[in-house]
Amino acid sequence: MDKSMDIKKRNEMYNNYVQAKIPKTKAWPSLFYSFLVGGIICCIGQGINDLILLWFPNMAEQSAWAYTLIVLIFIASFLTGIGVYDKIGKFAGGGSIVPITGFSNSITSPALEYKHEGIIYGICVKMFTIAGPVIVSGVVASFIVGLIYLFI
């Protein structure tokens, strides 16, 4: 009993020491770059949306949004495929993860990674390893919102 307490104390002291020693990520530059890149991605999205509305004046605004998302998802998948998106991600952090382009990247990258294991066991099975939790939480959240909507 005594010994296990000793080990616990030792581990706690060691972990505290390590935490103090670890070089910290600089918060302000990271925040700046992520807002910069995230903002640029949003501007590109808005630009695409405006162009769609310009070229197809009869389109409803809501379907223009859907087409914008599809174009953004395609661009991000394409950039992932040619190995550019991970470089943007390294630089931007959350800025390129939070927009829908990050979601696209998180589905394309495992699909590329596991293509050698075959189409079904590789691509299809592993495709959602990273995006899976996002989809699950989205479905659960919409379910809860639906329930609330039903009773109000």
Place this chain on the structure above:
Amino acid sequence: MYTNQTVIFKNKPVIIGSYSIVGPKEWKGNFGPYFNYVMKDDCFGEKSYEKAEMKMLKTAIVGAIEDAKIKASDVNLLLSGDLLNQIISSSYAARDFDFAFLGLFGACSTMAESMAVAASIIDGKEFDTIVCSTGSHFSTAERQFRFPLELGNQRPPTSQWTVTGAGACVISSKGVGPRITMATFGKVIDFGVNDVNDMGAAMAPAAMDTMLAHFRDTKTTPDDYDLIVTGDLGKLGSEILIDLMEDQGIKLGLNYNDCGQMYYTRNQNTFSGGSGCGCSATVLNSFIMKKLRSGEYKKVLFMPTGALMSTTATQQGETIPGVCHAIVLECDESVKNIKISQTSNRNVKNKKEEKTNRTSISKSNEKNIKSNRLN
């Protein structure tokens, strides 16, 4: 003869051949000019990175046997290990050879583990010639332990870069070359670190434990060695080790360094440094072996560390245990008495020496290495 954890070899097995193979990023690092063979790309002409790792190990084993100037039929046993599940790279590489195979897993400490086991077997005169090898590949390790390569995420500053490379050496009871004189087998040590991005901190206590055991068992001090080198603690881990040893009353001087910390140059964006089986294996079988053969290093304590973790265990909330095995390498008697002008300077920071060496050697070597490429 043994004392607690340390075996002191009577017959002093000889390392008669060694070979190292690395990827292009490693070649651009500090040890670039010393490697035997550089791959053109990470795929090495194979369809997947796993297959590339197998081919790398095979190339290293064949290269070491050639370097030893023996026939493949003279080899009794192959000791090998790697980072992948079920050590597939090693076992699949071994199926193409016509000698017995023992698979080992010591994570990144596999090089010292295999050499210590091989030396023990040879010292007991059970087998005569044993090949030790290990390797790792950045892309396979990333897939196994972290995220897909193309995922746009950021690495924390404590993270390390898995070395793409493999090293192999041939150990024999007779011949000329550096000798293995002692081996300290390490215990598994866990100080409760559970951050998978901070392997240095998880493994440093194991390095401390083995180092203390080694100095205690052999009655040596850090000053007895020209070079004390850990495997892949990285920048952070080696700083922690220095602190831990100081707490124990042993001061590690300038003759201490870490392969991972020295591996890459500052602008290669590897944060804490190199890691993986290939890190210590390629440095030992290129740089350290060359210096031992020339007599520039007379006595080297080589002690790579390994983090014995799996993603399953860490996801279930387990901490990361570490292990460290140490071997002592001494240069051959014949070169021991050769005086080298740099002897007095040899303890000066390796890294600086590396850089100056590199600038002068790399240009002339560039052509040689390029012509060495097989494909």
